[in-house]
Amino acid sequence: MKVPLVDLKLQYLSIKPEVDREIKRILDQSAFILGSDIEKFEKKFAKFCGAKYAIGVSSGTRALELALRALDIGKGDEVITTAHTFLATAAAIAHAGAKPVFVDIDSETLNIDERKIEKAVTKKAKAIIPVHLYGNPAKMDEITKIARKHGLNVIEDASQAHGAIYKGKKVGIFGQIGCFSLFPAKNLGAYGDAGILVTSSKGLYQRLNLLRNHGRSGKNKHTLIGYTARLDNLQAAILNIKLSKLNAWNRKRREHAKMYKEFLSDAKEVSFPKETEKSRPVYCYFVIKCSERNKLMKFLKKKGIGASIHYPQPVHLQPAFNFLGYEKGSFPEAERAVKEVLSLPMYPELKKGQIKYVTDQIKKFFWQSQK
């Protein structure tokens, strides 16, 4: 049996007639930049999140950078984030000209450890970027409380958490701005690079609109120096179809996660990032923790199972951030987690039989290694 990590083709096939029709329509209209499909998608996505406004942009990384710029955060400023995330969270801080300041993770949730944030706050700190890693909401109550106390902005990196719920509300609306990647393999993915921001501040919305479109406030009037960072109209038309399926797809992901956990309940070598009682994760990735991770991954690959690691290196030890001067041992929990985490196949179209096969192989591996 073959079980890939993700299968984007299956999802396309499930919506092919609608998608093909929409692509043809956009090509026939030849309206590629800005326009009604983007506006429709932004309105729908804002409503989906419970925010007043949404702004479609060219990627998740760009969304984060523009969020910082809209809040006037840049040179000389510090932005606090987690040491265990996709590199882009920290890269966006650097792109904006600010300095990333990392904080270790909570070993139970693998999200930023809110108890360690205050120690990282200096006079230069301007914002916190919590990441809802793997689709599991960070502790936003605690984080926004710390932010208020120190006068910091909160920008959520919800790139892996479209539709995840924290205390009854969708993530993305707990701080000033929420940022989402719409990379093909995320819970809501375009057919190429794309991203979106949500906010309920009219001022920030207006600034973000200028920033993504050359700072343009009139046909030939540029009120600030902006970017070519718009969401494509073609992508917006596709995303409109996919957004209407997102709740159902996320429900499937949660069902799969439940099944994985049930089937693995007798494998004492395996544990899972914790779901807190306030949260309903959406499992962008299904991640297990175990020792002998590398050997297990190799074993699963031999069995036709697409296991992968998100992420094998904490951000503070990536060569790109050498200049910040962090050393090994700076964040022990993040450094431990990267040795233990393993992502198993996860996508809405996954079948029960495939999940059974994957979990049987995992148990077989640990059973064999005991002998």
Ligand SMILES: *Cc1c(COP(=O)(O)O)cnc(C)c1O
């Ligand atoms: C995917 C991702 C990003 C970057 O998004 P792009 O659209 O690839 O630029 C940022 N942060 C996290 C946590 C992500 O998973």
